[in-house]
Amino acid sequence: MEFYEVVNKRRTTREFLQKQVDFEVIKRILDAGNKAPTWNHNRNWSFIVLKTDEEKEYAFDYAKKIADKFDAEKYLNMPRPYPITLGQKMYAHAMPRQFAMLKNAPYVIIPVFKSKEVTGGSFSAFNPFSTIWCVIENIFLAATAEGLSCSMRIPLNEEHDIVKEKLKVPATYMIPVFIGIGYADPSELQLEQSYPEMDKQLHFGRWK
Numbered sequence: 001m002e003f004y005e006v007v008n009k010r011r012t013t014r015e016f017l018q019k020q021v022d023f024e025v026i027k028r029i030l031d032a033g034n035k036a037p038t039w040n041h042n043r044n045w046s047f048i049v050l051k052t053d054e055e056k057e058y059a060f061d062y063a064k065k066i067a068d069k070f071d072a073e074k075y076l077n078m079p080r081p082y083p084i085t086l087g088q089k090m091y092a093h094a095m096p097r098q099f100a101m102l103k104n105a106p107y108v109i110i111p112v113f114k115s116k117e118v119t120g121g122s123f124s125a126f127n128p129f130s131t132i133w134c135v136i137e138n139i140f141l142a143a144t145a146e147g148l149s150c151s152m153r154i155p156l157n158e159e160h161d162i163v164k165e166k167l168k169v170p171a172t173y174m175i176p177v178f179i180g181i182g183y184a185d186p187s188e189l190q191l192e193q194s195y196p197e198m199d200k201q202l203h204f205g206r207w208k
């Protein structure tokens, strides 16, 4: 697939077909992740691979509770002083799927990166975190190039530490995201997205 076609086709998927994925393809996708830029030249991240229902149910019971608790109808119809936004509509679509979009993906990939905490007084303190997101974006694009699609969940509050402990991730590593990879169900509702207008984004020489 041509590069810009890949970029234009990539989208977050939350419903997958029950169609298996060859693990060799997953390895190619992760290898694309490994080609990402790295802040310290070490590329010292790893990937935890979840395949079975048991593995996914064990890891993601926190996400399941959140998804089960969320009432999309109530959220969509709650009184607001302004019209509902695209982001809120997306949230209402995404929240009930936070567990199913991982459980029903043939593979879940959990990148882990070397860092004890994500805090710091300068941008460079975030370099390990920034680097793993370069890896993650390469994974999204490579999956798209393979005709696959990804779901992504960012661990919420204590969910990070809960999953880290369950999966026996070393104390010096962190989990930025859980990624489901599989064949997108083409019948999933496609919500409208907002895109910036290039003319309004560009500031030549200085802001004004």
Ligand SMILES: Cc1cc2nc3c(=O)[nH]c(=O)nc-3n(C[C@H](O)[C@H](O)[C@H](O)COP(=O)(O)O)c2cc1C
Pocket (backbone or CB within 6 Å): 010, 011, 012, 013, 014, 090, 094, 095, 098, 152, 153, 154, 155, 193
């Ligand atoms: C930093 C970041 C965090 C996100 N967290 C979640 C998440 O926890 N759960 C989820 O379903 N989607 C999550 N998303 C996906 C966004 O909802 C999605 O990227 C956005 O709606 C744009 O849609 P697109 O990816 O299809 O272009 C996240 C995306 C980013 C970049």
